[in-house]
Amino acid sequence: MDLINGKALTFLRRALPEDLAPINQVEVALSMGDSFVATGLTIEDNLLSRAAKATKGYAYLVQLVGYSIWQRANLHRAKSAIVSERDVTEGIALADTRFHDVVHEPAISGLGLNDIKYLLAMCEDKQQSKSAEIARRMGKKTNEISSIRAKLLQREVIQAPQRGYVQFAVPDLNIYLRENAEEILERFKFAACLGAADTMVGHSIVRTGVRVHTGEVVKFLVAIDEGMG
Numbered sequence: 001m002d003l004i005n006g007k008a009l010t011f012l013r014r015a016l017p018e019d020l021a022p023i024n025q026v027e028v029a030l031s032m033g034d035s036f037v038a039t040g041l042t043i044e045d046n047l048l049s050r051a052a053k054a055t056k057g058y059a060y061l062v063q064l065v066g067y068s069i070w071q072r073a074n075l076h077r078a079k080s081a082i083v084s085e086r087d088v089t090e091g092i093a094l095a096d097t098r099f100h101d102v103v104h105e106p107a108i109s110g111l112g113l114n115d116i117k118y119l120l121a122m123c124e125d126k127q128q129s130k131s132a133e134i135a136r137r138m139g140k141k142t143n144e145i146s147s148i149r150a151k152l153l154q155r156e157v158i159q160a161p162q163r164g165y166v167q168f169a170v171p172d173l174n175i176y177l178r179e180n181a182e183e184i185l186e187r188f189k190f191a192a193c194l195g196a197a198d199t200m201v202g203h204s205i206v207r208t209g210v211r212v213h214t215g216e217v218v219k220f221l222v223a224i225d226e227g228m229g
Contacts, residue, residue, distance in 0.1 A: 022057025
């Protein structure tokens with residue numbers, strides 16, 4: 001569901017957005033610790049610090065990491081009410097997977113190939129990226145990628161900490177893109193195949209009046225994909 005752009009929720013678009021700073025990790029650890037104790041579980045300080053660090057101070061991750069760890073620990077509550085290192089490790093992994101699905105994928109959904117290439121060019125830097133350097137990596141001039149930058153800023157995928165620089169606005173999106181770059185780019189390859197198939201099959205129908213069955217279209221797509229591979 002597109003919450004912001006829903007027809008019945010135009011008041012949300014009129015509201016002023018509020019940028020929230022990352023939550024202090026000490027506060028995160030204290031809050032998590034209190035939550036575990038309140039449900040009858042105990043956790044060592046070093047594991048609590050590790051869990052807090054995994055949230056990056058991002059509000060949704062605080063909830064996701066905390067709940068995922070609690071969920072793992074709750075499975076053995078009858079035998080032990082102590083949160084183990086395994087609970088923390090598996091809980092963080094579960095939270096990361098869920099975060100990819102509900103935050104990272106929606107963040108890049110609907111972006112074009114050049115948008116993705118822009119983000120991948122940013123991935124070569126540890127934190128901030130210089131706009132001129134991004135353009136160089138993409139083989140373009142700075143003014144040629146200004147519209148891409150504007151689009152990504154508007155969608156809050158990136159942010160501009162200072163003039164001439166950008167950085168990712170979504171926690172760990174750079175890591176997600178680096179680890180899945182090949183698969184993400186492959187989506188555009190398939191989309192190109194699909195577009196070519198639609199056009200060519202459509203023209204064939206117009207010229208010959210022959211009905212093209214689904215199975216033939218699938219074979220056609222596979223043939224194109226193999227040819228481009």
